[in-house]
Structure formats: C-alpha cells, structure tokens
Amino acid sequence: MSEVILRIENLTKSFKDRKVVDSLNLEVTEGEVFGFLGPNGAGKSTTIRLILSLIKPDSGDVKIFGKWVTKHRNGSLQNVGALIEEAAFYKNLTARRNLQILVNLGGGTNRRIDEVLEIVRLIDRADDKVKTYSHGMKQRLGIAQALLHNPKLMILDEPTSGLDPHGIKEVRELIKSMSDDGITVFLSSHLLHEVEQSCSTMAIINEGRLVVSGKVKDLLKQTDLFTTEIQAQPIEEAVSVIRQLDFVKIVVVSEESIKVSVSKDDLPNLTTVLVEKGIKVSAIVPRSSLEDFFLSLTVRDDG
C-alpha cells in the first residue's frame, strides 16, 4: 500500500518568460487522497495539464505507474481519469453519446456507461443533450467521464468550483467512495478546508514552487502555517500587548482584527493575557483561509 504511483520530478514550465511551474517535485502514494493546494494562479491546473501530457514540460518529467509521461505517454495514461477545470462536452450530443465517444476511444464498455451515470445520478437525464444541463450536472457528468475506464488514479482539478453546498457535499462523497474503492485521488483545490476534509496528504504550491508537503494532520498542527484571527477592542492596545509575547507572531493588522500565527496550545494563554490586560476580545477565528497563509509567507519572506 505504500507504492509511489505518481512522481513529479523537477517539473518546469514557462509561458513566455514567466515560470508557471518551477522545479516541482512531488510524490503521490497509492491509496491516498492527495490534496494539491494553492491560491489562484499558483500553477495547479498547469501542473495537472503537464501530468496528463496536454502540455509539454520545458524540463523534468512525470512518472505514472512506473512509466514516464514524455516517453511512454499512452502506457502511463492508461489508468488515469481526469476532470480538468470545468468539465467540457460536445454540447449538442446527449450525455450518453458523449460517454460513448470516450468508449470508442478505447476506455470502458457500453455497460459501464450506465454504471457511471448511475454513480453520478444522471441516468434519468442520460438521453438529454448536454447543453440542457446545469453547471452541477455537467461537473457530475465530468466525473462520470473520468470514471468510465475504471482508472486507478483520479485527477480532479477543483471539482467543486461553482457548485452550491449541496453539490459540494455530493462531490466530496464521490471522492470518498472512489477512495474507498481503492482509487488514488489527486485533488487540486484553493480551499484549505476542502483539502482538510477530504485528504490524507497534501502539498501546497505557490507561484509554481512547492512550499510544503506532508500528512494533512501534521501540517495543520504546524502553527506557523495558518493564521488565527483575533477581533478585539481597542485594537492598538491589543497589538502592543501581543508584540510583547514571544509565542505569538503578528501577521497582519486591520481596522477590526489582528491576524497572528500562534500554536493551538498557546492560544488559551494568548486569550488569558489579552483579557487580563482589559482588552475586550469579541471573537477568535482559528486557522483562517489559505490566502492568509500565503500572506503570512510573504510577510515572513520580508522579515
């Protein structure tokens, strides 16, 4: 269960002169749900297109199931399913026809078409043209396409983007059941909580470079990765109090709140100190968004 099935090695790609993926190294182990996290424009989709040989790397390579993508493209992609960004279809054809086209391409069988339509609950609409589908239905059909040939590695690029909470929940459950069926999932997202909920391992990239990778549990414990937001009055006093504490680091100060990096264990101490100094703490929002995390990275770089 611990075989590396996807290895990204020194992958680099530039558009014009800008490096979009920069010497990226990653390993995905069989059976895990791997979160690929990064803010908008970090290079997630570009990396995924490189993995699937939709675009050619400037240097580096990707090894899937022991085969290098640039040299043995067909062999390496045999057992890979993918949904890249928004799902796209031949809109004037029915869902079933769209799937048949992929079957003709050499993946899956006609019987499997009904199975995957059943899985994504589109069997009742199978013979409607895709142009009559809602966004959520299209995303589900995209997942059906990816499941058609029983892949062992599933690559999903922000599969929940644009979905309502119900749709998001449904996709999350689909990911869970894929994982239960033994499919390794590579899930890209710009939402920390999404990765937190679905993934066992994750890597964070920013500006095409790997920032950190490891077990989700371990990374979330790592205090300096994520910021805690403190809403308190008066804010200036709170800032000066926090400045004197060596277990807290201020990341950013705004009009109503301070974002700090502090370990979970030290958080109670922080609130105690603030309250003792007569500061009114109205809210503490732990581990806020990924955007804050990247903000903290840049702050750190400056300091």
Added chain:
Amino acid sequence: MMWRLVKNELIKISGKRRSFIGFIVIGILMPLILWGFKVGGSQVYREITEQLQENFIVVGSVFNGFLATYIVMNFLWVHIPFLITLVAGDIVAGEGSAGTFRIYLTRPVSRGKILLSKLLATYIYTAALIIFFAIMSLGLGSLWLGTGDLIVFHKGILILPSEIAWMRFALSFIFSIGVMLVVASLCFMFSTMVNNGIGPIIGAMAVIFVGLAVSNLPLDFFEKIRPYFFTTYIDIWKEAFYDPIPWREIGKSILILVIYTAGFLGVSFAVFSRKDILT
C-alpha cells in the same frame, strides 16, 4: 481502432448545425436553379444554342440536364470551398475552443491517430458533399430536364455525345472531390493552429481568393508568380470536358496538388503533435 476514431469524428460532425449548411444550401439551391432552367432557360445560352441548332445536328434537346449541370458547376465551384471550410475549419479548432480536447486527449491514444481520424472524417464529409452536389445537379437535372448531347465552350464549341458526357461528368466530379480535398487540407492546417472555429475559415478563404486572383487575372506580375500558387492547378475538373482530355496537363496538376496537400498535412501534424492544450 482507426475506424472507431473516425466514427467518433463523424458523430461530432453530425452534432453541429454548421455541418448541415452545405447540404441545405445545395439541397435548396439546386432544384431552384434547375427549375429556372426548366421554365425560362438562360437567355444567353438560348441564343447561342439556337444558332447552333441551325448549323449542327444535335441529338436531343440542347437544353438538357447535362448543360444545366455544366453551367451550374462553372458558376458554383468557387463557392463550394466555403461550405467545406465550415466543417474543415472547425474540426480541430472547434474542440480547442469548446475545451473538449482536455478530456479527449488524455486518453491513451496518440495525437497522431486522433488527428488522422479527424482528417479522414473531413475527407469523408468533403466527398459526401460533392457527391450530394452531383446527385442534386446531374442526377436531378437529367431526370427533370432529360439528357442529350452536351455543348461546352473550350477553344470554340465542342459537342460531347451523351454517352461520352456521362463519362466526362463522372471524371469531372472525381477531380472536383480531389480539388476540394486540397481545399479541405488547407483549411484543416489552419484549424490545427488556432482555437476558434472562425479563423481557419477566413484564413482558408483568404488564401483561396488571393490565389484565384493571382491564377486568373491577366497581369504580367501575376503571370510570373502564378506557377507557385496551387490555385493555378485547381480547375482540373474543367479539363475533363476538353477534347481530347489533356492527361499530361492533368497529371502535372495532380502531382503539384498532391505535393501541396502533403505540405499542408505535414504542417498540420507537426503543429498538432507539439501543441500545448491550454483550453
């Protein structure tokens, strides 16, 4: 395997409205034109043929389905390329713009095979459209207006007896298909280069119009560069009606057109195999 890929492309073609425009245009226009011949004929041709009938013995009606087809071919053949580019221009670029390549090209089938299947589907479509044109002009015309000797104008007046005329039409339509495959290849090449369905059509039509101008306008400068344009060689379909058939000339033209087509396709495959799929 290849047949299944081609079938895929034909399914995709059949799912687009623009694929039917050519058939609809020909299907409506042709009966109208034939009807026009039937009721009125052509003033110019009637005057000429009336004179002819005084001097020659022409079997059957001069104003028959053969003549109608011949005239229609002469007038419409510059417009047919447009109908073909509607499909040829879209076949690769359309998938780029719809984003469907990002799933279609992640399956373990090489890009070369995918492109070959698209090319074959384009050729099948092109041949089908010309065959439909033949049925609607020659087929419908000979049923409706009857057959007889064909009078053509090439270095004077030429009368082709109806038994020979059939042969000549068959040959001419075969040449037409060949010529339209060259046009389709040109547009196909443009289609591999961009991600929108309109650009390749404009590109191919621009090349054809400029090329035809160079090939046909009697200007000294144009005459110098004329041999290098493939458009100079694409009216071989007309030569099927010459007497005797100028096989040497036709052979030379076909050779040059084949070389051009190989060039268009070489570029297409080179571009497509290197193309970054970013849509």
